[in-house]
Structure formats: structure tokens, C-alpha cells
Amino acid sequence: MSTAKRGSAVTMHEVAARAGVSIKTVSNVVNGYQYIRPATKERVEAAIADLGYQVNISARNLRRGRTGIIGLAVPELSLPYFAELADSVIRAAEARGLTVLIEQTGSVRERELDVLSGQRRHLTDGLIFSPLELGPQDAEALHVDFPMVLLGERIFGGPADHVTMNNVEAARAATQHLLDLGRRRIAVIGAHEGETVGSAALRVQGYRQALEEAGLTVDPALIGEAGLWHRATGAETMERLLDSGVEIDAVFGLNDALALGALHVLHARRIDVPGQIAVIGFDDIEETAYSSPTLTTVAPGREQIATTAVDLLLARIEEVEPGRPFVQVITDFEIVGRESTLGEQGTAG
Amino acid sequence: MSTAKRGSAVTMHEVAARAGVSIKTVSNVVNGYQYIRPATKERVEAAIADLGYQVNISARNLRRGRTGIIGLAVPELSLPYFAELADSVIRAAEARGLTVLIEQTGSVRERELDVLSGQRRHLTDGLIFSPLELGPQDAEALHVDFPMVLLGERIFGGPADHVTMNNVEAARAATQHLLDLGRRRIAVIGAHEGETVGSAALRVQGYRQALEEAGLTVDPALIGEAGLWHRATGAETMERLLDSGVEIDAVFGLNDALALGALHVLHARRIDVPGQIAVIGFDDIEETAYSSPTLTTVAPGREQIATTAVDLLLARIEEVEPGRPFVQVITDFEIVGRESTLGEQGTAG
DNA sequence: CGGCAACTCTACATCGTTGTAGAAGGCGCG
DNA sequence: CGCGCCTTCTACAACGATGTAGAGTTGCCG
Secondary structure (H helix, E strand, C coil): CCCCCCCCCCCHHHHHHHHCCCHHHHHHHHCCCCCCCHHHHHHHHHHHHHHCCCCCHHHHHHHHCCCCEEEEEECCCCCHHHHHHHHHHHHHHHHCCCEEEEEECCCCHHHHHHHHHCHHHHHCCEEEECCCCCCHHHHHHHCCCCCEEEECCCCCCCCCEEEEECHHHHHHHHHHHHHHCCCCCEEEEEECCCCCCCHHHHHHHHHHHHHHHCCCCCCHHHEEECCCCCHHHHHHHHHHHHHCCCCCCEEEECCHHHHHHHHHHHHHCCCCCCCCCEEECCCCCHHHHCCCCCCEEEECCHHHHHHHHHHHHHHHHCCCCCCCCCCEEEECCEEECCHHHHHHHHCCC | CCCCCCCCCCCHHHHHHHHCCCHHHHHHHHCCCCCCCHHHHHHHHHHHHHHCCCCCHHHHHHHHCCCCEEEEEECCCCCHHHHHHHHHHHHHHHHCCCEEEEEECCCCHHHHHHHHHCHHHHHCCEEEECCCCCCHHHHHHHCCCCCEEEECCCCCCCCCEEEEECHHHHHHHHHHHHHHCCCCCEEEEEECCCCCCCHHHHHHHHHHHHHHHCCCCCCHHHEEECCCCCHHHHHHHHHHHHHCCCCCCEEEECCHHHHHHHHHHHHHCCCCCCCCCEEECCCCCHHHHCCCCCCEEEECCHHHHHHHHHHHHHHHHCCCCCCCCCCEEEECCEEECCHHHHHHHHCCC
8 A cells, every 4th residue: 555665765845746745744743733624634634644754753853853763771671660750751751752762871981971971972962860879079060051851869969960869768667667577686788888869878877777766876887888779789799697606686778789688698598588687679560579478668750750841851751841940749659668677468369 | 372262162173174175074084084184184173173163973973874873772771781781782882883872672672663663763764673472473573684693592594694592501501400409309490371472482492401401300390480580579479379288499590580589588488598498599690690590591602692792793884795594693601600509509609 | 895814925145154166376396 | 299097085865754834725704
């Protein structure tokens, strides 16, 4: 039914010629301009179908000064949390007619800085950026002149919209969950020594708060460092803690990967979870519902984060409200209780 | 040091004016044209730096007819295998100066077809496509006139380059691994009834081959259907098989997610793995090295698949060899033995 | 019936870059 | 000296779309 010869691009000129109208009328039809006689519209549409015409996005972008693409910069897609986040962002963007271009920073500071200044910014209308390594010394770099939404705590006072969960509060709740179960020797896995503004610091802070509110003192021997928040480092840190001989009856993994790594070690060492040691994670990645035992964790409202971020970015791109001050949106979280703290009763159907 | 006012885009005209040269000379400098006096080049470069100029990619794309972006269409990033694959593809593309735009098809046939004809094709120079749902009836749709590389078995005789592992052979090896351990009642999870060309069919075929070579007959009661290859469906199928009362001493999950779902159920039912039932998966996603027990699986050479696919696509895009016939590249695989079949001896470090 | 508004469509300039063609100057060589 | 060749740079016309301005038509109202 269609003569579609897409290889050698059909342009509006050819469609216009076939329909016997001007090229601008074709443009008008394509863009849904209202003042077109139905008969003309039909002729143009028929010509479009016959020739298999599709608009040249590069040309449109050039003319409109917009690309319809937004960038999403994350550490790595092989980290399940970011893969799931990317999934949600892509869905949210798609629902709003946007396409997503993903950049991986590999949690390397230099690459995170590149993202802010790189060539790729010209391919996109805006950026959703989840930095891990940038610190206060990079605040200046965040003063960019394109629409950007940052994911994660507003740690630098940076000039951009932020979407984040309340890390301190969520970590406090996670710790409280363990305290409620009668645990008193709660280890942390994933702390970053010296850091004061990142997720690690905030979550540790929440942990401390919960302990202090419960009248307990924080034992430094229970704070396990882990630079990268991967399964492997979680496993290593767990081993280090166990080998140190310090008494432990619960573990708070600052993200799920760490907690899963810890779970792995506990299993290997035949330590009963949650009998001897209860474990809680953070992020609610899908895997936590299928590990053995299933992992109690903090669900950060991924969908909500994604849609909020896309909406904020779109508002900036479209300059709905030109001088709007930068906002910080705090999303909801929830403790999802599973076997690693509740035991068998935590089992789902 | 730089007067950078990027908001209202600096163009080549302004750079040219400031450097006192023609706009084309600026273009020449930017593109590394060789016949430029060093002095001129310096002046232009200084002007570029002063004004914070960056080329407008849309304009360049329009003029060059290329975008430097390749599309990657996968079912879902929340499936770890595809997230890890996307990770590898992005890295490979980046190393070759390309950017990747991801599309999720959600394993919906209609959306997979959209990918082949959609608007987005104009944003990209080519496509790496991992279809799951397209069947023989869609062969026609695969006749596209843009560069495309398909991931997965060359199931439709489609006119495109293919990169795939040998599914049949790999599944045969996986099954053989279980047979070598003395297992005889090997269940399969993830079969697709009636399918003859997809990964499911090919892997089941490999399974059958191995059994037949071992002189065993294939018991239909051991073949568990599971449409979606998710953890949840793996769990459901495992439960169904167990409840059916059929004797089982091993399970072959046609992908890791299914196997992990099965593992979860076995754990919940206190069935010893691999004591009573050994489990093997397929894909070697990172999670398999950290599950409890760790999961034996088939590693498909993800990096190799990604780099090969990107290279093939790039060759098509650049028409290195215009009429080159379509190739099918078979990548290597490897059985990674872990606890779920080998028991404790399978433990790493 | 004149005038004004609402339609419908068109010509042209323009977005910012790069390819083509060629001008201008210098140099070597016969 | 004159020719050709290399070097350096420029003017101009594209790429394919859309915004602007405005030319014709209708139709309605007073």
C-alpha cells in the first residue's frame, strides 16, 4: 500500500509536489495546524502515506531549537537500582513524548563533571543527573545554563531542582525497625569516612539518631566502610566485621547491593538470618523480594522520583514559569518488611 | 577565563567575527582541516574559548545527515540481563564516539514493531535490536532500510546482521552439566509452548538433545511453561512443578531470573539445593554470584556481544563495504559452575 | 453593499553547519 | 618568466524543516 522508499529520504518538497500544495501546507498538516480544508488535509495525508514520508528530526530540531531528548546520567546500569530507575525515567519521559539518552559516569568524578559540560548537552534539552562522586568542591560546576534536575540530597546548595527522599529520616526508620525487633548491636555497611554531605553520610546520620533516641551509644566498631556500594564490597565489609569479633545482632546495609553481599557472607558462614543477625537494606530493588531470605528494605518511591524529575525538567525546558526558584522535592519512603528481619512470617504468599 | 554565555547559543558567526576570519574557517578549525596557518588556528581557538562556543549538533546533523546516536531497543532495563547488556553496549558505543538512546519495548509485540518504523529512527544512525516477541509472521517488518543489528538467534532469516550465542549448544552444555552430576529428572522452566524459533524453543531443543544423547526420554511433565522470563514467573512455575508431584532432581532455568525465582521457592520449601535439586540458570547476571546458594549458569559473553554488535552496526552505518551480505556472528559461551549445582565446593573465595 | 473578521494557503527567510568551487598568494622548476 | 602546484582562506549554496507576513477567499453584520 505504500511506496515507501525510506532509504533516500523523502522530504516535504516531494510530498508537497505530489499533493499539489506548498511545502508549508505539508508542514501545517504534519503539525496539526487548524486552518486547513479537510480536502487538502486528506490529499496531503495520502501523499505522506504513499511516499512513506517521515519528518526529518534533525531539521526540525535545528529550526525549533529543541531536540525532544533528555539526558539521564547515572553511575552504571549494571547496578540494579539505577537500571530500575532508568526504566522508570524512560517510561515517564515516553509518556510525555520525550526520548532518553543515557550516560554512564561509572561513579568517576571526572566523568560526572564531563556530563555537565560535554558535547552531549547539545543533543538534549535537559538533564536528569544522579551524581555520586561530586562533592562540595564541585558546587561551581553545577551552575549550568541548561535545564537540569538533580537526583539525591541537595548536598551542594547547587542551583538546580532536586528530587530526593529524606535519607536521614528513612535511615532512622530502618534502624528503628531493627530496634523494634530488639536488636541492639546494629552494624552499618557502606559508610564513607570523612564524607558529610552524600547519601552515605546522611544515612549514617539517621542511624545515629535512631540509636541515640533509643538511649544507645554508637559503637564505631560497628560502622563498616565500603566505598563502592556493590555486592562485592558489601560481602567484604561483612566479612571484615565478622572477623573483627565485634558483637553483632543486626546489619543495616546502606543500599540493597551491600545488604545482599552481606547476606551472601552470612549464608556462607551458616549464620542464621534473622535468627542470629537481622539484615535490612535500602532501595527496594526487585531482587530483594527473591533473595533467600527475602530482604527487608527501604522503598524510596522510585516511580514517584522518576515522574517528579521528568515533570520538573519539562517545566524548566518549557519555561512554564521563567524565574521559578529552584525547588527540592522530598519523596515518600516506606519500610518493606521481609524475612531478613521478620523471619518466616515475613514471607509473601 | 571564559566569557561563556551559553544560554543564548554562540554560533560560528560570532566566533568568526571575533577571530576576524570567515565562518568556514572556523568550521575548518573545529573539524581539524589541515590547511590552516597556525596563527589563524590559534586566533580561532582563542575566540572559541573566549566565547565558550560549542558546535550545534542539530545543525551539523542536518548538514551531515548523521546524528552520532544509535538506538538500543530492549525489553526492559529492570531485567538485569538487559541492564547489563545496555551497560556494555553503552561502553562499547562510547569508545567509538557514539551515544546510545534506549528504547524499552516491554516485550510487547506492537511496541517491537513500532521500534522498526517509529519516529525515533530519524534520531539515530542505526539500531541494535533485541526482539523477544516478534515471530515469523513479522519477518516482513524486519526489512528495514536503516542499519540494524539484531541480537538473538537469526530466527526469521531476516535481512540484517545478527549477533547471537549458540542457544542450542549452550543449553545442551547446561543440561549436560546436570547430567554429569548424575541428575536424571531435569525440569525446565521457561518453555514457550508452540514457539519454534525463539530463545525458549532453541534452549529447550538443546535440552532435548542432551537428554537424547544420554539415552534418556524427555518427560513432558518436566517442561514448565513461563511466558515472561521474570523471577516471579520462575517462582510460580517452580511451585507448579513441585505441586504436580512429578519427580525432580534438577532444574534448568532458561534464564537466570527464572532460576532465581525457582531458587527462592526451593528455599522457602526447605528443599536442599543442590542436595535434593540442583539448579542451573542462563545469562550470568551479576546477581547469580551473590544469591544463596550462588547460581551455576551459562555466561553468554556479554561484552563480546556488545562490542561485536556495535562494530557491525558501525560498519553498516559507514558503509565500509556497501553490498556486504548479512552476517551472523556466534559468540562464545561458558558454563560457570557455582553452588547451586556443585554445592559448597562451588563457593568462590 | 462595504467592511471586517475568519479562514486557507503560499512565498520567503531562517535555524547553524558543512561541501563545493574557486580566489589569492607563494614557491619551485624548466 | 610563466606555468603549475601547494597552501590558505572565502563566498555561496545547500541540508529540511518552521515562523512570519501576507495574499486571496468567504461569510457575516450593520
